[in-house]
Amino acid sequence: MTKKTKSIAAVQTQEQHDLELAVASFAQKSAALTQGKVALNNELISTRDKHQPELTQLQPQRDNALTDVQKIAETHRKRLFVRSKCVKTSFGVVGFRKKRMTFSLKQGETTETVLQKLKSRRPDLVATKEVISKNRLYGARNDEGFRQLMDEVGIQINEDENFYIKLND
Numbered sequence: 001m002t003k004k005t006k007s008i009a010a011v012q013t014q015e016q017h018d019l020e021l022a023v024a025s026f027a028q029k030s031a032a033l034t035q036g037k038v039a040l041n042n043e044l045i046s047t048r049d050k051h052q053p054e055l056t057q058l059q060p061q062r063d064n065a066l067t068d069v070q071k072i073a074e075t076h077r078k079r080l081f082v083r084s085k086c087v088k089t090s091f092g093v094v095g096f097r098k099k100r101m102t103f104s105l106k107q108g109e110t111t112e113t114v115l116q117k118l119k120s121r122r123p124d125l126v127a128t129k130e131v132i133s134k135n136r137l138y139g140a141r142n143d144e145g146f147r148q149l150m151d152e153v154g155i156q157i158n159e160d161e162n163f164y165i166k167l168n169d
Contacts, residue, residue, distance in 0.1 A: 027167050069094060 073080065073087075073094055080087050086095025105114060118125050140146055141157055150156060 023165065026165060030167060 073096075077096075081096065084095075085097060086093050105111065115126060137155065138157065
């Protein structure tokens with residue numbers, strides 16, 4: 001019994017031969033790049049493993065020190081932060097800043113019920129957003145008269161082409 005092997009199709013033209021060589025060169029460089037990334041990752045992992053015990057020990061110590069600084073700042077807030085929300089030290093700046101405002105719904109409320117209540121009481125607090133339906137435009141681009149409509153309203157649809165290479169595994 002003979003073993004069947006895949007044969008590479010005979011290159012018929014010079015252009016096909018040039019393309020075959022260029023793709024082979026690309027595949028070779030891609031493999032070298034992948035090997036380099038693997039080597040780099042292996043070195044990073046070994047370095048991380050070497051320093052991990054020390055980092056594991058230092059993290060809670062730093063967190064405790066941060067808690068200590070925050071306790072002191074909170075305790076003496078009225079005296080330390082009279083003129084400004086921050087205090088400069090020789091090692092850095094300590095201060096309080098307001099967080100970004102957020103809102104949440106009370107328990108039992110839904111977005112829809114809150115929207116309905118706001119619409120009836122304070123419609124100025126409800127935003128309505130109108131946008132162009134791009135998906136419907138893309139779907140209608142081959143409809144009769146669509147080109148004329150696009151020209152009238154000032155729309156153009158661009159469809160670019162990307163080159164790709166998918167190497168064999």
